Amino acid sequence: MQAVWIPKHGDGSVLEVRTTPDPSPGEGEVRVRAVRCGLNFAEVSARQGLYPDAPKPPCVVGYEGAGVVDAVGPGVDGLSEGDRVLYLTRFGGHADCVVVPWQQAVVMPDGMTFDEGAALPVNYLTAFHMLFRIARIRAGEKVLVHMAAGGVGTAALQLCRTVDGVTTFGTASAGKHDYVREHGCTHAIDYRTLDYEEEVMKLTDGQGVDVVLDALGGDDWAKGYRLLRSTGMLIIFGMANTNKGGKRRLLHALVQILKVPRKSWLSFLDDNKAVAGVNIGHLWHEREMLREELMALLELYREGAIKPHIHRVVPFSEAKEAFAELEFGHNRGKVLLRPDDSSPDPS
Numbered sequence: 001m002q003a004v005w006i007p008k009h010g011d012g013s014v015l016e017v018r019t020t021p022d023p024s025p026g027e028g029e030v031r032v033r034a035v036r037c038g039l040n041f042a043e044v045s046a047r048q049g050l051y052p053d054a055p056k057p058p059c060v061v062g063y064e065g066a067g068v069v070d071a072v073g074p075g076v077d078g079l080s081e082g083d084r085v086l087y088l089t090r091f092g093g094h095a096d097c098v099v100v101p102w103q104q105a106v107v108m109p110d111g112m113t114f115d116e117g118a119a120l121p122v123n124y125l126t127a128f129h130m131l132f133r134i135a136r137i138r139a140g141e142k143v144l145v146h147m148a149a150g151g152v153g154t155a156a157l158q159l160c161r162t163v164d165g166v167t168t169f170g171t172a173s174a175g176k177h178d179y180v181r182e183h184g185c186t187h188a189i190d191y192r193t194l195d196y197e198e199e200v201m202k203l204t205d206g207q208g209v210d211v212v213l214d215a216l217g218g219d220d221w222a223k224g225y226r227l228l229r230s231t232g233m234l235i236i237f238g239m240a241n242t243n244k245g246g247k248r249r250l251l252h253a254l255v256q257i258l259k260v261p262r263k264s265w266l267s268f269l270d271d272n273k274a275v276a277g278v279n280i281g282h283l284w285h286e287r288e289m290l291r292e293e294l295m296a297l298l299e300l301y302r303e304g305a306i307k308p309h310i311h312r313v314v315p316f317s318e319a320k321e322a323f324a325e326l327e328f329g330h331n332r333g334k335v336l337l338r339p340d341d342s343s344p345d346p347s
């Protein structure tokens with residue numbers, strides 16, 4: 001099998017394609033020939049050495065993909081050789097051959113492309129989990145979505161559109177505003193030139209919002225908390241502010257961590273506000289919950305309510321370029337990796 005390896009922490013130039021023997025599926029597992037692998041911000045952080053959950057280098061990261069089942073272990077229920085599936089995997093995903101527990105692979109709906117299949121699991125599961133399990137958004141609510149043009153941001157905007165009358169405020173650089181509007185954003189805010197806190201307050205007549213989805217961290221969490229109306233909820237799910245284009249800047253990351261507000265629990269009580277954390281990578285023990293959410297997402301896909309947007313598909317041997325798209329914030333929607341020998345345009 002071929003995979004994209006992180007031999008040591010560093011910039012994009014450290015990435016290497018290596019060939020190793022194919023793994024075999026054990027009890028309850030299936031082996032998938034990957035056609036597309038999803039790239040996530042977490043893997044950029046892993047390469048930079050800023051993702052504590054990642055295995056130590058040399059390692060292969062990657063949480064998701066889509067492909068065809070080519071071997072089935074004993075005790076597998078409902079999957080057979082030849083099935084077109086999308087899957088979640090805890091690391092090892094940037095490879096053309098992946099073994100996963102059968103519960104983490106799902107047959108793709110008719111008409112779904114491998115691109116869409118690989119783009120869906122992490123981004124849409126994260127957004128769905130935050131909006132529908134944690135915040136339980138209701139008709140007419142107001143939601144602030146940061147990094148709105150990114151993979152999770154796009155998913156969150158599309159999912160908010162499935163609930164009547166939800167107003168979304170999306171932060172994105174100005175060149176991406178048409179894109180975020182197209183995916184459901186009611187008010188696009190150029191956070192690079194405007195103070196988004198002031199903008200949201202203006203747009204809501206000083207009321208604030210019901211939900212803030214924030215994977216920025218640092219002092220943005222304090223801003224998000226201030227932007228909540230009474231009974232609102234800030235959901236924290238990442239620390240993208242620790243990323244500073246290209247290099248592993250530990251001091252910069254440390255400063256961002258120090259900027260995280262230190263709040264007393266009593267303030268939540270007095271303010272009637274909630275703060276929740278979401279880390280899908282730490283929900284692996286809740287396999288049934290994730291599978292149920294994934295099934296709900298596939299139903300929304302079948303209904304035409306959601307559709308992953310693919311920014312770019314990059315071969316393994318040029319993985320550095322794929323990582324750079326996320327690292328330097330160029331992407332709109334999802335960046336995917338493909339094995340060098342897979343078709344650029346498979347059905």
Ligand SMILES: NC(=O)c1ccc[n+]([C@@H]2O[C@H](COP(=O)([O-])OP(=O)(O)OC[C@H]3O[C@@H](n4cnc5c(N)ncnc54)[C@H](OP(=O)(O)O)[C@@H]3O)[C@@H](O)[C@H]2O)c1
Binds near residue numbers: 150153176330
């Ligand atoms: N906790 C979880 O379970 C979980 C799951 C998935 C993702 N996440 C987190 O969610 C965040 C978004 O992930 P994603 O995969 O959607 O990211 P993505 O596709 O790479 O989106 C990033 C976009 O956000 C904007 N951005 C704003 N501030 C940025 C910064 N400091 N660094 C880089 N980009 C910045 C950029 O667009 P502009 O041009 O508009 O700046 C960029 O295009 C990440 O922090 C990730 O770690 C968490």
